[in-house]
Amino acid sequence: MNSKKSTELIRITDEVRRAVQMTGLKNGIVNVFTLHTTTGITINEDDVRLEEDIARFMVKLVPEDDSYAHHRFFRKDGRMAVNAYSHIRASLLGANVTMPLQDGALVLGSRQNIYLVDLDGPQARGLVVQVIGE
Amino acid sequence: MHAVLIKELTDSRPALLRDARELFDLRTSPQPLSTLLGEMDACGVERSVLLPINCETSLRSKMPSNSEIADLVKRETRRLIGFASVDPNAGKDALSDLRESHDMFGLKGLKLNPAMQAFDPAGREALDVYEEAERLGMPILVHTGITFSNRFSIGYNRPLIYDDLARRHPKIKFCLAHWGWPWVLDAVVVTIRNPNVYLDTAGTFAGTPTETMRQIISLLTTRVIENTLGERLIFGSDYPRIEMNKMFDAVSSLPLRRDVLDRILTGNALAFLGES
Numbered sequence A: 001m002n003s004k005k006s007t008e009l010i011r012i013t014d015e016v017r018r019a020v021q022m023t024g025l026k027n028g029i030v031n032v033f034t035l036h037t038t039t040g041i042t043i044n045e046d047d048v049r050l051e052e053d054i055a056r057f058m059v060k061l062v063p064e065d066d067s068y069a070h071h072r073f074f075r076k077d078g079r080m081a082v083n084a085y086s087h088i089r090a091s092l093l094g095a096n097v098t099m100p101l102q103d104g105a106l107v108l109g110s111r112q113n114i115y116l117v118d119l120d121g122p123q124a125r126g127l128v129v130q131v132i133g134e
Numbered sequence B: 001m002h003a004v005l006i007k008e009l010t011d012s013r014p015a016l017l018r019d020a021r022e023l024f025d026l027r028t029s030p031q032p033l034s035t036l037l038g039e040m041d042a043c044g045v046e047r048s049v050l051l052p053i054n055c056e057t058s059l060r061s062k063m064p065s066n067s068e069i070a071d072l073v074k075r076e077t078r079r080l081i082g083f084a085s086v087d088p089n090a091g092k093d094a095l096s097d098l099r100e101s102h103d104m105f106g107l108k109g110l111k112l113n114p115a116m117q118a119f120d121p122a123g124r125e126a127l128d129v130y131e132e133a134e135r136l137g138m139p140i141l142v143h144t145g146i147t148f149s150n151r152f153s154i155g156y157n158r159p160l161i162y163d164d165l166a167r168r169h170p171k172i173k174f175c176l177a178h179w180g181w182p183w184v185l186d187a188v189v190v191t192i193r194n195p196n197v198y199l200d201t202a203g204t205f206a207g208t209p210t211e212t213m214r215q216i217i218s219l220l221t222t223r224v225i226e227n228t229l230g231e232r233l234i235f236g237s238d239y240p241r242i243e244m245n246k247m248f249d250a251v252s253s254l255p256l257r258r259d260v261l262d263r264i265l266t267g268n269a270l271a272f273l274g275e276s
Helices: A013-023 A048-061 A084-093 B007-012 B014-022 B033-043 B066-075 B092-103 B124-136 B161-168 B184-193 B209-220 B222-229 B244-252 B258-273
Strands: A008-011 A028-034 A039-045 A096-102 A112-118 A127-133 B048-050 B053-055 B061-063 B080-084 B109-112 B140-142 B174-176 B197-200
Touching: A008 A048, A013 A028, A013 A112, A013 A127, A028 A039, A039 A048, A039 A084, A039 A096, A048 A084, A048 A112, B007 B014, B007 B066, B014 B061, B033 B244, B048 B066, B066 B080, B066 B092, B080 B092, B092 B124, B109 B124, B161 B174, B161 B184, B174 B184, B184 B197, B184 B209, B184 B222, B209 B222, B209 B244, B244 B258
Parallel strands: B048 B080, B080 B109, B109 B140, B140 B174, B174 B197
Antiparallel strands: A008 A112, A028 A096, A028 A127, A039 A112, B053 B061
16 A cells, blocks of 8 residues: 555555455455554545544644654664654554455444554555464 | 665665665665655655665675666666766766766765765865766756765764865855754754755655754744755655655645745755756
8 A cells, every 4th residue: 555645544444355356265254454653544434524623633632843752763674763753643543453255255343444543654554464263 | 865775776776775774774675666756756846866875895885786777777768767877986987987977877966874885075086076967967966964874984974064065166066965964953053155066855764764854943033944955955855764755744844934945945955956
């Protein structure tokens, strides 16, 4: 997935459905997991304005301009760490969601959409979809 | 911006990824060119300069090569400008490399990092390279200031070295990268004294980009930037050591007059490149 903004909710329900169909499994549970520490996965209503609200609230809740201990030369990356707020926002959302799989279809409410939330974009991001079932 | 962790390059030449990690000490994940373009779009940057570093003598590595830079530019000719890098230790070969990069690859400027490349920036070999660059109309972007890796001595990164060079060679255009941090005042005095010297904002050293800019403003005052550096300070990001949109937000939020900010973000780079 490729985000285009610094904070962005990306609808991934269709991509998850396609990944599940490729397994051929019909019943079980589906786990969607992000491989990154500055992204989150969440399920919410598929309304563009609500997506804006969630993005704006995350920015307001964890301000960029604070005194974060993480912000120093980060030898592991070979560069300054400057994104503690992105990591904290990601922790608030969590790294995965799980949902039932029934008769080959994701069990989601009529308003529910799965979102990858990029909190440190724009970047190319990777996800894992794992299905346990039969 | 350093073109060392662009996925199209690291996929085609995995040794580049190893060198970026082990020699350039940059260990974030490679990102496709589309991420760079996305960051440019996110902050309204129209064009970016791609930089290589030729460390053939010091590290047996080109990160990346001039031809790889040219290949990347071909993918986005309207949005990317390629610079070359040559190894001054190579003597006459460095001069022919530079001519090739200009004549065959269409590269527009020269990037040098004396500490990483292990050459004396005031030495004869370097002077020959500078003079060839001037003859070809290629401005020179030199690394100044801190190199986080202690593998390299940073004596060659001192901005004051360029005062004598710029005075003696007034037609050669130098840009001192990274504000010369932490020798910011040294870099500023060299820039003020020499009309052929520019300074760039690339990199973040004192915390976030915003925190770094605040520190620099407190050292210099907005008045000095507006009235003295306003025509020779250039926006630079240091991508991928920092995301371009974060640097842009920090620089474009500086409490400076609008016309000065416009020059920092656009006009001064065009002047350095010889496009205005």
